[in-house]
Every structure is written in structure tokens, then in C-alpha cells.
Amino acid sequence: xxxxxxxxxxxxxxxxxxxxxxxxxxxxxxxxxxxxxxxxxxxxxxxxxxxxxxxxxxxxxxxxxxxxxxxxxxxxxxxxxxxxxxxxxxxxxxxxxxxxxxxxxxxxxxxxxxxxxxxxxxxxxxxxxxxxxxxxxxxxxxxxxxxxxxxxxxxxxxxxxxxxxxxxxxxxxxxxxxxxxxxxxxxxxxxxxxxxxxxxxxxxxxxxxxxxxxxxxxxxxxxxxxxxxxxxxxxxxxxxxxxxxxxxxxxxxxxxxxxxxxxxxxxxxxxxxxxxxxxxxxxxxxxxxxxxxxxxxxxxxxxxxxxxxxxxxxxxxxxxxxxxxxxxxxxxxxxxxxxxxxxxxxxxxxxx
Numbered sequence: 446x447x448x449x450x451x452x453x454x455x456x457x458x459x460x461x462x463x464x465x466x467x468x469x470x471x472x473x474x475x476x477x478x479x480x481x482x483x484x485x486x487x488x489x490x491x492x493x494x495x496x497x498x499x500x501x502x503x504x505x506x507x508x509x510x511x512x513x514x515x516x517x518x519x520x521x522x523x524x525x526x527x528x529x530x531x532x533x534x535x536x537x538x539x540x541x542x543x544x545x546x547x548x549x550x551x552x553x554x555x556x557x558x559x560x561x562x563x564x565x566x567x568x569x570x571x572x573x574x575x576x577x578x579x580x581x582x583x584x585x586x587x588x589x590x591x592x593x594x595x596x597x598x599x600x601x602x603x604x605x606x607x608x609x610x611x612x613x614x615x616x617x618x619x620x621x622x623x624x625x626x627x628x629x630x631x632x633x634x635x636x637x638x639x640x641x642x643x644x645x646x647x648x649x650x651x652x653x654x655x656x657x658x659x660x661x662x663x664x665x666x667x668x669x670x671x672x673x674x675x676x677x678x679x680x681x682x683x684x685x686x687x688x689x690x691x692x693x694x695x696x697x698x699x700x701x702x703x704x705x706x707x708x709x710x711x712x713x714x715x716x717x718x719x720x721x722x723x724x725x726x727x728x729x730x731x732x733x734x735x736x737x738x739x740x741x742x743x744x745x746x747x748x749x750x751x752x753x754x755x756x757x758x759x760x761x762x763x764x765x766x767x768x769x770x771x772x773x774x775x776x777x778x779x780x781x782x783x784x785x786x787x788x789x790x791x792x793x794x795x796x797x
Contacts (some may be wrong), residue, residue, distance in 0.1 A: 458482045460522045462509055462553060463529030465489045467637045468568070468629060471672035472526060477502050479676075486518045487529065492638050494786075509549035515556035524679050525557045528568040530607070532641060534743035535733060539602040546606035547613070554617045554624075564623050564679050567614040571630045571664065571689060571756060572604050572749055587694075589757040590628075590687045601745030611687070618685035625682035629671040630664035630691035630756060634775050635782035637668070642746065647776075648783055650704055650712055652790045657715035658701065659722045661750035664691040664758070665700075667775040670767075677765040692769040694755035707776055709794025722747050 464473045464485030470492075476483045477499035484503045485491070491498045498504065507514035509529045519525065531545045550567070557565050576594040596608050611626060618624040637644040643665065649655035674690035682688060701712040717725075726747040729740035761767050781797050783789055 456480055456482075457523040458484070458521055459524045459526065460484045460486060460518055461526045461528065462486045462518075463527070463568075465491055466528060466532070467639070467641055468632055468668045468671050468675075469528045470495055470636060471634075471669045472528070472675050473502060474499055475672050475676055484518060484522065486514070494638055495636065509553055510544060512552050512556065515552050516559060519556040519560035519562065522557075522560055522562055524564045524566070525553065525562050526566045526568070526675055526679070527553045528675075529553075530568070530610075531603070533739070534601065534603050534642065534745040535730065535740055536602075537734075537737040542602040542606035543609075546603070547609040550610040551613055554613060554622065558617070558622050562623075564625065565614075565617075566675055566679050566682070567611065567624055567626050568675070569611040569614070569626050569628045569687065570604075570607050571628050571691065571754065573599050573608040573611060574628060574689070574756075575599070575749060575752075575754060577748060577751070586753075587755050587757040588689075590689055590760055600748040601743075603745055604749075615685060623684050625678045625684060626687040627671075627675055627678050627682075627761075628687055628689045628691075629674070630666045630689065630754075630758075632668040632671055633665050633779050634668040635778045637779075637782075644779065644783075647700075647704065647779060648788060650701060651708060651710060651780065651783065652788075653710070654790075655713060657713050657717045658697050659717045659719065659747070659750055660697060662694065662696050662753040662755050663750075664694050664754060664756045665772060665775070666690055666692040667770055667778075670769040674761060674765060674767050677767050678761075681765045683764070686764075688761040688765060689756050689758050690761055690767070691756045691758040692775075693772045695772070703773065703776055704780075707773065707795070707797070708780055710791055719747075719751055722750075 459481045463469045465487040482501050486505050574588050574592050576598040578598045599608050614624050631643040633643050671690045705712040726742045726744040729742050730744050733740040
């Protein structure tokens with residue numbers, strides 16, 4: 446991709462919460478590259494396996510659950526990008542989703558308001574835009590930013606916590622804080638050090654450890670393009686509006702075909718019926734609640750996969766002047782990154 450004109454030097458002072466995460470690190474690199482002074486607030490240090498910490502980036506270790514830490518982090522800041530969250534679909538204690546994703550967001554919004562920041566970009570998720578209780582026919586339609594449903598229409602503690610957090614961000618916008626909301630879809634690409642669910646799914650297919658699949662439709666976006674979408678949302682986004690940062694809608698069958706074509710490896714052909722996936726997820730989560738180890742298939746993910754998660758992403762393209770690289774390039778870069786990190790247990794049969 447050619448450099449976007451909006452990446453010209455701005456010289457702003459920027460805070461990125463969750464800047465050590467998958468999308469967060471790409472965002473920090475973009476902001477630093479254009480000359481911003483970036484302050485990162487994260488529970489972790491800049492990961493040693495990632496690229497070196499970019500110049501003009503200040504690392505601060507701290508939690509979004511600590512109001513005093515947030516107040517100090519927001520001092521002198523022009524723009525806040527709030528990405529910090531628990532992004533998993535399961536946790537040993539589900540109450541942590543509410544504490545981190547919702548209550549943490551309230552604290553970040555309060556600190557930003559007190560500091561009188563000029564722009565606040567809140568990172569929501571595409572999963573709260575799907576109404577699992579809608580009629581089956583309407584669930585097959587493309588989802589866009591106009592959806593309006595209640596908390597009871599999204600599944601699981603993760604989605605409900607993010608639903609409440611996005612509502613808090615919209616309420617803050619109505620109260621005068623210049624908030625713009627972005628909803629990235631499933632991120633892929635290089636640099637996913639913690640193996641978020643989409644990357645973990647791709648790795649399972651490449652390694653042959655996932656012998657079957659649940660038919661579903663979803664949207665993938667390159668994490669590098671999602672990071673650019675955040676920058677553009679800060680510059681062009683309308684206050685109080687949400688923008689879906691998604692690229693290509695595809696079925697899991699299509700993804701498996703692409704992975705097989707790019708890697709030369711055999712992909713699973715056995716399809717799992719939904720009822721079996723649901724029962725398996727119930728059993729898996731039951732065991733996880735006893736062992737406190739993540740389940741193989743979180744129930745929230747299975748419920749989301751029951752009907753289409755395809756999105757209409759034209760609003761972000763039109764209003765934010767945002768474009769994405771080809772899906773094949775994102776998949777190639779993902780595979781090469783996993784191979785370079787020694788995570789592939791089967792040797793690729795084609796050259797990338």
C-alpha cells in the first residue's frame with residue numbers, strides 16, 4: 446500500500462491504551478512514524494519479540510482500572526486511542542470482563558474529559574453489532590453501523606461488557622467529549638504475539654490440529670489496516686458515530702481454500718453440525734471452569750458463528766478515506782510470520 450496522505454507529520458501528543466496489543470502495536474508504530482509523541486499505557490512492557498520500541502514513544506505500565514494512573518497518563522494529551530481490553534471470549538472469572546472492558550472504559554473517558562482532550566477514539570468490536578435474537582432471515586443480511594438492539598441480544602460476558610462500554614462512549618459523546626467509535630472485525634496479519642482467536646484458528650488449520658470446521662461467514666481485516674483506520678477515524682470521523690473497520694466477507698470454506706492454495710497444505714474437509722459444536726462448547730467450557738484453562742471452543746464464539754457475521758464496511762471507506770490491502774497479501778504475511786516464529790509444525794509445500 447502507498448503511504449496515506451493522512452500519515453503526514455502531525456506532531457500531536459497521543460495516548461494509546463493497550464498499545465502493546467496486536468492492533469495497538471501497529472497503531473503506535475504508525476503514529477510514531479508520522480512524528481507524533483506517543484505515550485503507551487499497558488499492563489505489559491513493549492514485547493521483546495516485536496520490533497524495537499519506536500522513537501518518541503514513552504512506555505508506562507499501568508492499568509485502566511486505576512483512575513490516578515489514567516489521570517496522569519492523560520495530562521498534556523491531544524488525542525486518546527482507547528484499545529485496552531480483555532479481548533478473549535472466555536475468562537476464568539467472567540466478572541473481569543465487566544471490570545476491565547466496561548468500568549475501565551468509564552475511567553478512561555473520565556480521565557480524558559478532565560484533561561480536555563481534543564479527540565477520543567474508542568475501539569469497540571464487531572461482535573456487539575450482531576443480534577443473535579433477530580429473525581433468521583434478517584441475520585443473513587449484511588450488518589452495518591445502523592443496527593440498534595439491546596444488551597440481551599449479544600452473547601456472553603465479553604460481548605455484553607463491550608456493548609456497555611460502547612454505550613458509555615456514545616453517552617460521553619452526547620455529553621460533549623469528542624468521541625469517535627471504531628468496530629474492527631476479525632484481525633489477521635503479522636505480529637499477533639498472543640495469538641488472538643482469528644490467528645489461533647488459522648494456525649490450527651495450518652498445523653492440521655483442527656480436523657473439522659463449523660460452517661460460518663465472517664469478515665477479516667488486516668491489523669495494520671485496522672490501525673490505519675484508527676488514525677483516520679481521529680482525523681475524519683464524526684463525533685458520536687461508529688465506523689466498522691472491516692475488509693472482506695468470506696465463508697470459512699473460502700478461507701480454507703485460500704489457506705490450502707497459499708500454503709500447499711491439506712485443509713480439513715469434515716464439517717461439524719452446529720448442534721454438535723454447541724454441545725462440545727458447553728462441555729469444553731464446563732471443563733475450563735474446573736481447570737481454569739481456556740476452552741478449545743468458547744460458547745460465545747460458537748453462538749456468534751450460528752449465523753452470518755458479514756458486514757457492510759462502505760461507511761468507513763467513504764467517510765474516512767480508508768482502503769485495505771488484498772486479503773491474499775494479509776494471509777501470506779500471516780503465514781510467513783507464523784513460520785518465522787517457528788509456530789508451524791507442518792512444512793509449507795509452496796514458496797511464499
